[in-house]
Amino acid sequence: MTLFQPTLDAALAAPRPRHRTVGVLVGDILVGGGAPIVVQSMTNTDTADIDGTVAQIAALARAGSEMVRITVDRDEAAAAVPHIKDKLMRRGIAAPIVGDFHYIGHKLLAEHPDCAKALDKYRINPGNVGFRDKRDRQFSAIVEMAIRYGKPVRIGANWGSLDQELLTHLMDENAKSAAPKDVRAVTREAMVQSALLSAARAEEIGLGRDRIILSAKVSAVQDLIGVYRMLAARSDYAIHLGLTEAGMGSKGLVASSAAMGILLQDGIGDTIRYSLTPEPGGDRTAEVRAAQELLQTMGFRTFVPLVAACPGCGRTTSTVFQELARDIQTWISTSMPEWKTRYPGVEGLNVAVMGCIVNGPGESKHADIGISLPGTGETPAAPVFIDGQKAATLRGPTIAADFKAMVAEYIEKRFGVGA
Numbered sequence: 001m002t003l004f005q006p007t008l009d010a011a012l013a014a015p016r017p018r019h020r021t022v023g024v025l026v027g028d029i030l031v032g033g034g035a036p037i038v039v040q041s042m043t044n045t046d047t048a049d050i051d052g053t054v055a056q057i058a059a060l061a062r063a064g065s066e067m068v069r070i071t072v073d074r075d076e077a078a079a080a081v082p083h084i085k086d087k088l089m090r091r092g093i094a095a096p097i098v099g100d101f102h103y104i105g106h107k108l109l110a111e112h113p114d115c116a117k118a119l120d121k122y123r124i125n126p127g128n129v130g131f132r133d134k135r136d137r138q139f140s141a142i143v144e145m146a147i148r149y150g151k152p153v154r155i156g157a158n159w160g161s162l163d164q165e166l167l168t169h170l171m172d173e174n175a176k177s178a179a180p181k182d183v184r185a186v187t188r189e190a191m192v193q194s195a196l197l198s199a200a201r202a203e204e205i206g207l208g209r210d211r212i213i214l215s216a217k218v219s220a221v222q223d224l225i226g227v228y229r230m231l232a233a234r235s236d237y238a239i240h241l242g243l244t245e246a247g248m249g250s251k252g253l254v255a256s257s258a259a260m261g262i263l264l265q266d267g268i269g270d271t272i273r274y275s276l277t278p279e280p281g282g283d284r285t286a287e288v289r290a291a292q293e294l295l296q297t298m299g300f301r302t303f304v305p306l307v308a309a310c311p312g313c314g315r316t317t318s319t320v321f322q323e324l325a326r327d328i329q330t331w332i333s334t335s336m337p338e339w340k341t342r343y344p345g346v347e348g349l350n351v352a353v354m355g356c357i358v359n360g361p362g363e364s365k366h367a368d369i370g371i372s373l374p375g376t377g378e379t380p381a382a383p384v385f386i387d388g389q390k391a392a393t394l395r396g397p398t399i400a401a402d403f404k405a406m407v408a409e410y411i412e413k414r415f416g417v418g419a
Contacts (some may be wrong), residue, residue, distance in 0.1 A: 007014050007129045015298065016267040022209045024152050027096030027120040029066055031136045031213060032238030036301055038068035038271035039291040040240075042100070047077035047084070054087045056284060061095040062337060063285035064292050064303055067271070069098040069123060072105070075344060078112035085118040096120035100152070101159075102128040106141035118150050121213075123154045126198040127161040139198065143205045152211040153202065157194040159187070159218035166190050166197075188223060191216045192230045199237055212237050213271070217244035221259040232268045241269040248277040257294055264298060305332050305349035308363060308370075315375040316355035324373070324400045325353040328407065343415035351407060360384070369410045386410060389419055 005142065031038050039061045045053045049072050057068045072078050085097060099119040103390070106129075109116045122142060130138035144151045157163075167190040174186045181189075196212045202212060214237045216227045224243050232239065243259050246252035256274045263269050274287040292303040309325035310316065328351060339346045352367035354360030356375025364370025364385040371394070373382045373413020382394045384406060394402045 002235040015265050015300070018267045019232045019239070019269075021236050021270055022212075024210055024213050026067060026098075026152055026213075029096055031240075035270070037264070037269060037295055038066050039064060040069065040098075040271055040273050040286060041065040041284070041288050041291075042273065042275075043071070044278070045070075047071050047073070047091065048080050050080050050083050050087065050121075053080070053084050054091075057084070057088060057095070057097070058091060058093055060288055061093050063288040065095060065285075065288045066122075067096045069097060069100050070120075072099040072101055072108055072115065074402060075108065077113070078108040080114040081112070098123055098265070101125075101142065103130075106130065106138040109142060109145045115146055116151075119151065121152045121154060122146055123156055124198075125156050125161055126194050127157055127158060127163045133164075136201070139201065140205055143202045143207050146211065147206050152213060153207060154213040154215060155195055155198045155202065156215040156217065156240070157191050157198075158216075159191065159223070160188055160244070161233055162187070163194045165196055177303040184223065188227050188230065188317040191227050192234065195231060195271075196235060198234070203240070209237065213244065214238070214242050215240040217242050217275075219245040220244060221255055224259040225262055228263050228268050229266065232266075237305065238270045239268060240271045240273070242273040242275055244275050246275045246277070248279070252276040253290055256290070260286045260294060261298060264294075264300065302347045304336055304347055305351060307332065308350065308352045308354075308367060310355045310359060310363070312355055314359065316373075320400065320409075321353055321355035321373040324371070324403065327400065328353060328379055328404065331404065339411070339415075342417075343411055345409055346415045349415075367390075368414075371399075373399070 021032035023035060024031045028039055043056045044332065045056050047053050053070060060068050072081065081099065100123045102125055105124060111374050124139065124142055127137065129135060143153065152261055166186065170186050170190050174180045195216050199214060203209065214231060214235065216231055218224050218227060228241065234419055241260050243256045246256045253276065260269065260272055271294055272291050274290040276287045276290065278284055295301040296303050307325060307329045309321065312322060320404050349403040350367045352364045352370030354363050354370065354372045357372065357378055359374025359384060364372050365388045369386050371382050374380050380395060382399050383390055384392045384394060384403060391403060
């Protein structure tokens with residue numbers, strides 16, 4: 001074995017086989033059971049605002065969210081749910097709708113049966129379902145409602161609202177131990193036990209394993225990885241991944257990607273969500289695109305054509321390649337809703353927009369179609385490669401427009417009906 005062999009083996013390692021979980025049908029979407037990893041999101045509208053919530057669900061679904069969660073926190077929200085569902089169906093939006101319940105979910109589902117029927121899944125937080133003697137009664141009431149209407153349930157433990165009685169019990173036991181663990185380790189154990197004990201209770205009541213999805217969401221990367229590895233090792237329930245309260249901007253993106261990327265590589269996770277804080281008035285669909293990009297860049301699913309572009313350096317003083325990469329990416333994003341039906345398989349397209357001769361020709365050859373733009377001091381010519389072969393050399397002020405036309409022609413020839 002060479003000195004570099006262990007590093008080479010690690011670099012070439014494929015993702016581990018998916019953790020075997022029971023499949024759960026949510027609407028028409030299968031979660032777990034070996035099905036493709038599902039992208040989901042959540043609205044931030046007041047659910048009682050029917051039109052506003054419908055508009056946001058529609059936007060999230062168009063962006064690629066395959067399941068959308070909404071808050072059901074009071075009577076007005078519960079009463080709005082069937083109207084929201086009806087309006088979505090009239091618009092041809094069939095993404096399953098999940099009701100997020102805390103504290104009074106048992107009451108809302110009982111008093112609003114049309115809401116209970118309209119939702120495709122219920123989400124229960126075992127730390128917020130009730131306290132002391134009310135906990136089991138109110139948890140049971142929600143589970144019984146799910147059984148009555150044939151709905152799956154996500155039992156979602158959360159670091160910020162953990163069952164304090166369970167946590168206190170485990171802390172007391174740990175304090176008596178000959179080798180006590182640190183507080184974070186005990187809290188992780190409490191998270192896992194909260195989810196598993198609640199799932200076991202749901203099964204006792206009569207909810208099948210094929211109706212249960214588990215999550216154990218925390219806000220720190222290493223804690224999330226630890227908790228989910230424990231959860232996967234001790235159960236075969238379908239699993240929802242997400243770093244809760246991930247944050248805003250690059251912090252939220254990096255933290256969520258780091259945590260979920262490691263778990264997905266381990267084969268853990270059947271459905272994911274990026275819990276990103278949007279800028280005031282920002283685009284909620286950013287969390288959907290982030291989830292899709294994570295799954296696609298890791299090779300688990302394919303959603304949209306990929307555009308590879310170099311970062312630029314002292315050789316690439318021209319901004320043409322940056323502008324072209326941006327224009328191609330924007331064009332692809334805005335065209336995908338139409339392309340999905342017009343060009344089956346186009347989501348697998350790879351485009352390269354490179355800025356100089358160093359890596360440009362090589363990267364362009366690896367793409368389905370790529371262009372290597374001239375860098376500083378290079379001949380003002382841009383070779384275009386199609387399927388690994390040089391197809392043309394573009395020159396002059398219309399290079400960007402000419403390349404875009406070639407991409408459109410390539411898509412039509414390769415993915416068009418009858419191609």
